[in-house]
Structure formats: structure tokens, C-alpha cells
Amino acid sequence: MAKQLETICITTGPVEVGDYVTLNIGPIHPAMHGTLRVITKTDGETIVSAKPEIGYLHRGVEKLGENLTYSQFLPITDRLNYCSAICNNVAYEMAVEKLLGLQVPPKAQLIRMIMMELARIADHQVCVGILGVDLGALTPFFYLIIQREEIYEIFEWHHGARLTNSMGAIGGVEADLPERFHEKWPKLRDTIRKANDETDKLLTHNRIWMDRTIGVNAFCADDALNWGFTGPMLRACGVKRDLRKEEPYLMYDEVNFEIPTGKHGDVFDRYMVRMLEMEESVKIIDQAYALYKELPEDAPLMKKVPKIIKPPEGQIYHAIESPNGELGFFIKSDGSDKPYRIKIRPPCYMVYQAFEDLVKGEMISDLIACLSSLNVIAGELDR
Amino acid sequence: MSLKDRVADILGKDLVALNEFRGDLCIEVPKGRIVQVLAKLKEEGGFDFLSDLFGVDNLDLYAKAAKKKKKSQEESEDTGETKGKESVQPRFEVIYLLLSLSTNERLQVMVRVPEDDLELPTVTGLWKAANWPEREVFDMFGIRFKGHPNLRRLLMWDEFQDHPLRKDYPLEGKGEERHLNYDIA
Amino acid sequence: MKFQAIQGEGWLLTKAEQLINWGRSRSPWPFPYGTACCGIELMCALASGYDMARFGAERVAFTPRQCDVLIEAGTITKKMVPVLKRIYAQMAEPKWVIAVGACACSGGVFRTYSTQQGIGSVIPVDIYIPGCPPRPEGILYALLKLIDKIEADHPLYKQRPKLIEALEAYK
Numbered sequence: 170m171a172k173q174l175e176t177i178c179i180t181t182g183p184v185e186v187g188d189y190v191t192l193n194i195g196p197i198h199p200a201m202h203g204t205l206r207v208i209t210k211t212d213g214e215t216i217v218s219a220k221p222e223i224g225y226l227h228r229g230v231e232k233l234g235e236n237l238t239y240s241q242f243l244p245i246t247d248r249l250n251y252c253s254a255i256c257n258n259v260a261y262e263m264a265v266e267k268l269l270g271l272q273v274p275p276k277a278q279l280i281r282m283i284m285m286e287l288a289r290i291a292d293h294q295v296c297v298g299i300l301g302v303d304l305g306a307l308t309p310f311f312y313l314i315i316q317r318e319e320i321y322e323i324f325e326w327h328h329g330a331r332l333t334n335s336m337g338a339i340g341g342v343e344a345d346l347p348e349r350f351h352e353k354w355p356k357l358r359d360t361i362r363k364a365n366d367e368t369d370k371l372l373t374h375n376r377i378w379m380d381r382t383i384g385v386n387a388f389c390a391d392d393a394l395n396w397g398f399t400g401p402m403l404r405a406c407g408v409k410r411d412l413r414k415e416e417p418y419l420m421y422d423e424v425n426f427e428i429p430t431g432k433h434g435d436v437f438d439r440y441m442v443r444m445l446e447m448e449e450s451v452k453i454i455d456q457a458y459a460l461y462k463e464l465p466e467d468a469p470l471m472k473k474v475p476k477i478i479k480p481p482e483g484q485i486y487h488a489i490e491s492p493n494g495e496l497g498f499f500i501k502s503d504g505s506d507k508p509y510r511i512k513i514r515p516p517c518y519m520v521y522q523a524f525e526d527l528v529k530g531e532m533i534s535d536l537i538a539c540l541s542s543l544n545v546i547a548g549e550l551d552r
Numbered sequence: 553m554s555l556k557d558r559v560a561d562i563l564g565k566d567l568v569a570l571n572e573f574r575g576d577l578c579i580e581v582p583k584g585r586i587v588q589v590l591a592k593l594k595e596e597g598g599f600d601f602l603s604d605l606f607g608v609d610n611l612d613l614y615a616k617a618a619k620k621k622k623k624s625q626e627e628s629e630d631t632g633e634t635k636g637k638e639s640v641q642p643r644f645e646v647i648y649l650l651l652s653l654s655t656n657e658r659l660q661v662m663v664r665v666p667e668d669d670l671e672l673p674t675v676t677g678l679w680k681a682a683n684w685p686e687r688e689v690f691d692m693f694g695i696r697f698k699g700h701p702n703l704r705r706l707l708m709w710d711e712f713q714d715h716p717l718r719k720d721y722p723l724e725g726k727g728e729e730r731h732l733n734y735d736i737a
Numbered sequence: 738m739k740f741q742a743i744q745g746e747g748w749l750l751t752k753a754e755q756l757i758n759w760g761r762s763r764s765p766w767p768f769p770y771g772t773a774c775c776g777i778e779l780m781c782a783l784a785s786g787y788d789m790a791r792f793g794a795e796r797v798a799f800t801p802r803q804c805d806v807l808i809e810a811g812t813i814t815k816k817m818v819p820v821l822k823r824i825y826a827q828m829a830e831p832k833w834v835i836a837v838g839a840c841a842c843s844g845g846v847f848r849t850y851s852t853q854q855g856i857g858s859v860i861p862v863d864i865y866i867p868g869c870p871p872r873p874e875g876i877l878y879a880l881l882k883l884i885d886k887i888e889a890d891h892p893l894y895k896q897r898p899k900l901i902e903a904l905e906a907y908k
Contacts, residue, residue, distance in 0.1 A: 196817065196820055197770060197820060197824060198799075199799040203771060203772050203773065203776060203811070204772050204773075204817065223706065223707065224705075224706060224707035224708060224709070224814075224816055225772070225814060225816050225817045225820070226772055226773055226811075226812060226814060226817075227707040227708065227814055227816065227851050228812055228814060228847040228849060228851060228852050229716065229723075229847065229849030229850055229851045229852065230847075231717060232716060232717055232723055232849055232850065233723070233846075233847065233848075233849055235723075236723050244846065245846060247774075248773070248774055248846075248847075251773065251774035251777055252777065267574055268574065270574060295777070310784065311784055311785040314780070314781060314784040314785060314786065315784075315785045315786045317781075318781070318786050331778070331872065332774060332777060332778060332870055333774060333869060333870065392680075394600070394601060394653070395679060395680050395681065396680050396681050397601070397602055397603070397679065397680075397681030410653070415656050416656055483573035483574065484573065484576070484578065484660070485573060485574050485576050486576060486603075486649055486658060486660065488603070495603065497603065497604065497649075499604070499606070499647070499649070501608060503612075503613055503616065509608075509612070509613065510608050510609075512604070512606045514603060514604040514649070518684065519681055519684075522681070522683050522684040523680070547772070547773065548773055548774065551707055552707075707851075708816070708851065709815075709816045716850050716851070721850070722850070723848070723849060723850065724848060724849065724850060725849070725850025725851070726850075728815065728850070729815060729818070730815050730816055730818055730819060731819065732819045
């Protein structure tokens with residue numbers, strides 16, 4: 170018994186003696202997505218402190234990146250945020266292109282945009298679905314996941330993989346949009362909207378849903394910025410900030426879309442921001458597809474890139490708006506064919522470190538709701 | 553007024569070096585003044601958002617440069633007095649990525665940390681966002697942050713001995729395994 | 738007096754074995770140990786569309802004490818190894834393990850300092866599924882293979898020495 174206690178001390182820091190109950194949740198727990206672990210101290214059912222413990226999926230991606238060539242590292246980026254692998258791929262490709270000083274042809278940019286927005290929809294669908302499951306609403310999850318299969322179908326047609334896409338290459342994309350995409354997209358647009366509508370009808374005005382989410386873990390904008398929040402989490406707090414608008418990359422400055430924002434930063438606002446963003450993504454794909462159609466059929470897809478990529482010495486940082494927020498790649502090159510240092514700036518890393526501030530004073534059941542709404546992906550959290 | 557001039561204006565003589573590459577500005581500041589510099593940049597420069605914080609190990613870079621120099625020296629048979637200078641070069645860098653929310657400008661602030669003095673003041677007082685990144689730098693490079701509220705290993709387990717992202721640590725590790733205390737008994 | 742049913746592969750024994758195997762193979766309750774990317778594909782396999790419940794994996798057990806099959810989907814890091822060992826030790830007999838994906842089989846692309854190179858060195862594995870990640874069909878196929886394995890099992894015959902001992906003592 171004494172030995173066990175000692176172990177707990179090592180992993181959680183000193184245990185205070187008091188009237189609090191220490192409750193360990195995770196790392197394998199149905200509500201802890203993947204490998205997250207939170208050590209909470211509770212007074213009754215109220216949380217006094219919640220210490221997240223991470224690293225259970227630390228796979229050494231950054232070290233691996235230093236030992237692989239620039240092109241070899243691309244498939245590893247899939248395994249960061251596996252819910253929307255394409256966003257990782259494009260972020261990495263764009264960072265290397267910035268290092269090389271390349272400009273990608275417009276057709277490739279549009280294909281990247283279309284695929285990224287599809288990935289964004291798929292990511293938000295998982296997040297909303299799992300949020301429902303964790304709060305006891307199973308049905309929307311089933312509606313959304315069957316819909317997601319159709320998005321996966323498009324990915325499969327384009328680059329041959331469902332989940333770990335490895336889309337494109339440094340310098341462009343390897344393939345044009347598949348022919349079947351042209352028939353599929355109008356139908357898919359309707360089914361995405363239908364699935365979202367069904368989810369909306371099932372959840373948004375549901376009394377139980379509203380009770381479980383409205384006012385839970387409200388967070389103010391100043392704190393959110395101080396903690397380094399980005400993406401839907403920050404927008405739910407009422408800050409209108411989206412890298413697609415602020416630092417337009419690809420051709421996002423040529424399409425019109427809104428940035429949905431919340432007000433209170435509670436679980437309901439995060440859910441609503443994600444739901445509305447899916448609608449905006451559909452709009453973006455529509456416009457990008459229209460722009461794509463204007464281009465000639467034999468427009469180039471790839472910029473000429475040497476087989477062995479050797480960027481000049483220097484260091485750059487490039488960030489894009491991934492479904493979770495600002496996903497950045499810092500690459501330092503020493504002039505050889507391998508990056509000298511790769512640092513990934515995962516969006517949910519910054520969000521998850523504020524977890525104690527988010528849930529302090531709430532109930533245990535609200536902790537689960539909070540964690541699901543953050544959409545923490547262990548792969549990119551631990552790298 | 554460009555960003556370069558503005559930063560130079562704000563920092564004055566705290567600015568050791570300034571480097572621009574593909575539009576990314578990287579400034580080097582002295583190690584002892586990092587908190588004051590970042591506070592100044594936050595207050596006067598408008599860089600109010602800490603995007604990220606991480607370390608870089610320059611061991612291989614210096615080794616490569618030394619090799620190159622040696623080669624060129626052998627070719628030209630010049631006997632320079634560069635040997636003493638190389639050993640002085642600090643091994644680690646810590647880079648702070650700052651972002652201005654109003655103007656959307658990014659700035660890399662770099663501090664060099666020598667191997668015999670692996671300590672930096674923490675910036676968690678300025679941005680709470682520096683909490684985990686600083687722990688990660690400690691975990692991966694062994695650089696300690698003075699005044700950090702909870703400086704423990706973040707990604708590796710507590711009993712782990714090495715610092716994996718250092719360049720002299722092998723990719724496949726040294727065969728460490730994790731045991732819990734009640735596993736061993 | 739000798740007990741006919743116990744001594745050889747008698748009629749009673751085989752019929753009882755068939756009954757037990759029928760029961761076990763029709764309801765392999767899975768414990769979804771999803772750690773990484775493969776966990777998302779496992780989720781797809783469990784949810785609508787692929788619907789693993791068709792093959793008896795109806796109830797997803799979220800406690801190791803009430804499950805039969807540990808579906809280990811995703812990378813196991815060295816930090817996670819003690820946890821995996823403990824989860825496996827908590828499962829009640831009979832128990833089976835499916836390793837989903839390249840990481841669980843062999844470490845996959847992550848040949849690094851912090852990744853366990855395959856869970857086979859930590860716990861015994863019944864079925865390996867290659868792929869990074871495997872498709873949901875692959876996971877379903879593995880479950881069907883596991884059901885075949887369960888049906889070919891001899892749960893009572895293996896216990897024969899123990900049973901004889903017990904009956905001798907009773908006599």
C-alpha cells in the first residue's frame with residue numbers, strides 16, 4: 170500500500186491531506202478521448218483542482234522529423250491530428266514551400282482548399298458527434314458518422330486513403346480532382362446539410378442538451394488570449410479571429426465567408442461555432458469549386474521541385490487555420506536534405522493546458538462535457 | 553515604419569542581432585534581459601500573443617561548421633585563431649514566437665543558452681500560455697526555467713533520465729523502459 | 738468407478754464444449770483500447786455503416802472486467818506500457834487480444850525512443866491486423882477470424898487434468 174501511494178506521489182506531485190477526494194480519470198477511459206488523463210481533486214462533486222497529465226501518446230515525431238528527408242516527413246504529419254490529416258499535410262507542405270520560396274499553381278491551391286474544407290467538416294462532425302455521445306445523446310453520432318463515410322469516399326478517390334491521407338506533395342498536388350467528384354459534390358452538399366440539420370434538430374433546442382451545455386465552463390476572452398487559445402475555442406469566447414481572414418493563405422481571400430463567433434465561451438457556444446463553421450465550409454467549397462471550374466483543364470498542378478529538396482539555410486514559421494485552431498510548423502534548415510529542427514505548434518496543446526482554469530468549480534459531469542468540447546486530439550497534443 | 557525599424561526602436565541596445573528570412577523576422581536578445589525585452593515588446597510593440605516557445609540544439613550545426621572550416625583551412629593552409637571562439641558559442645537556443653493581434657505581424661525572439669548555465673527566467677508571468685511549452689523545453693532539452701510554477705517533465709515519464717531532443721541522444725533511445733513501483737516488486 | 742465423460746473426448750464433453758463455444762463466439766464483447774489514429778477507424782467500425790454489432794460485438798464494454806476481447810487500436814508508447822499490462826491483467830478469463838494497425842503490431846513508422854515496438858512483447862496477442870490504419874472491413878475480418886478461433890477452442894478439454902483431480906477428491 171505504501172508503495173502504491175508513493176507511485177501516486179511521483180505522478181501527481183505532492184498529495185495534500187485534506188477532506189478532498191483524489192479522483193483519477195484516464196488514461197484509458199471512455200470519456201477521455203484516447204490517452205488523456207486528468208487527476209482531479211474533488212470536494213463532494215465539485216472540482217477543486219484538475220491536473221492534466223499528457224505524454225501517453227508521445228511518439229517522438231519531432232525527433233523523427235530531424236532524421237527523415239523533407240518528403241519523407243509528409244506521411245508522419247498525417248498522424249498528428251488524425252481527424253483532419255489533410256490540414257496537417259497542407260500546413261507542412263506550405264511551410265516547406267515557404268522555406269523554398271515557392272508559389273504553388275492556382276489549381277493546386279484550389280484543390281487543397283476544397284480538400285481542407287472537407288477535412289474540416291469531417292473533423293467538426295467527429296467533435297460534435299463525440300460531444301453528444303459523452304453527454305448521452307448517441308443518435309447524432311450515428312447520423313454524422315455515416316455521413317462522414319461519404320467524405321472519406323471522396324478522399325479515397327483522390328489520393329487513395331481514408332484517414333491518413335498524405336495528400337499532395339511539396340510543390341502542389343499530385344492529382345486532379347477525381348471525375349466522380351463533379352457528380353458527387355452537389356449530392357454530398359445536400360447530405361452534409363441534411364445531417365447537420367438533423368443534428369441541429371436533435372440537439373440545439375433539446376432541453377437536456379441546453380441544461381448540460383449552456384453556461385458550463387464559460388471563459389472570458391482576455392483569459393483565452395493569455396492562455397494562447399486559437400480557433401473555435403477562441404471564437405466561442407467572442408474574439409473574431411480566423412487565420413483564413415487575418416493572414417490569408419492559398420486563395421481564401423477570394424472567397425466570401427463569415428466567421429461565426431460565440432459570446433460566453435461555454436460548451437454550447439463551442440458547439441454552435443463548430444456547427445456554423447461546417448455551413449461556412451460548405452460555402453467555401455462551393456466558391457472554390459466555381460473558381461476551379463474557370464481554370465483550363467490542363468492547368469499545371471505541380472511546381473517543378475528537385476527530387477532531393479535542399480532548402481537554403483534559414484528558419485521560418487508558417488501557420489494555417491486547422492479545424493482546432495492555429496496549426497504552425499517551425500522549420501530550421503541547415504542546408505542539407507533533412508530539416509535541422511521541426512517544431513509543431515499544435516492548437517489543442519495551448520487549449521488543454523488551461524484545463525484546470527476551465528473546469529475549476531464545476532461538477533465532474535461538466536468536466537466530461539468540457540473535455541469533449543475542446544476536441545483535444547492526443548496525436549497532435551503529444552506529438 | 554517597417555517592423556524591423558520599430559523593433560529596433562523599442563529594444564534599443566537590447567537587440568544583439570537581427571535576421572530576416574522569407575519575411576520572417578528573427579531577433580536575438582541577451583539572455584539576462586529576456587523577460588524585460590518580452591514585456592517591452594508586449595507593452596510597446598503590441599506583440600500581445602505568445603504563439604509558441606521551444607528550444608533548438610545547435611550541436612550538430614556547430615560541428616558541421618567546424619568541419620567545413622577545417623576543410624577550407626586545410627585547403628588554404630591558413631592557421632587562424634578560430635578554435636577558441638567556437639568553444640564559446642552557446643549550444644542551445646530558445647525561441648519565442650510572438651504575434652501581434654492587431655497588425656498580424658509575427659516575430660521570433662531568440663535567446664542563446666550556453667551548456668554550462670542552463671537556466672532562463674520564466675515568462676509565465678507575462679503569458680500563462682508559456683506554462684506547458686516551458687515544461688516541454690525542460691523535458692526535451694534540460695533547460696530550467698527559474699520561477700516556473702510547476703517545472704516537471706511533461707511528455708516523458710518522471711523517472712526518465714535523458715533529454716531526448718538533444719542532438720547527442722540517439723533516435724531509437726537508449727533502451728529505457730517504464731516500470732511502476734508495484735510492477736518491479 | 739471412472740467418469741466416462743471426463744476421460745476421453747466423449748459425447749457429453751464435446752457437446753458441452755460446443756455449447757460453451759457457441760455462447761462465447763456469439764458475443765465477443767470488445768474493450769475499445771483506442772489510443773491513436775486506428776481508434777478513429779475502430780469508431781467507424783463500431784458505429785453505423787460498418788456496424789460491428791452484427792457479429793455479436795454488440796455491447797462495447799468500457800471496463801476491462803466485463804469484456805472478452807481487448808481491441809488495441811493505436812500506438813503504445815513506453816509511458817503507456819504499464820497501463821496496458823494492468824488493463825490486461827484486470828480482464829477476466831477467457832480473454833483475447835486483437836492488435837489493430839502497424840503501430841500495435843510492430844511500432845510502425847515510429848521507430849523512436851518513446852514508442853513500444855509492438856505490443857506482442859508486452860501481452861499475448863491473438864490477431865494482428867496490418868495497415869496504417871486498417872480499413873473498418875479489416876477490423877471486421879479480424880473479428881470474424883477471432884470468432885473462428887474461439888469456435889475451434891477446447892475450453893473443457895484443456896481443463897481435464899484439473900477436473901479429474903477435483904472429481905477424484907470428491908470420490
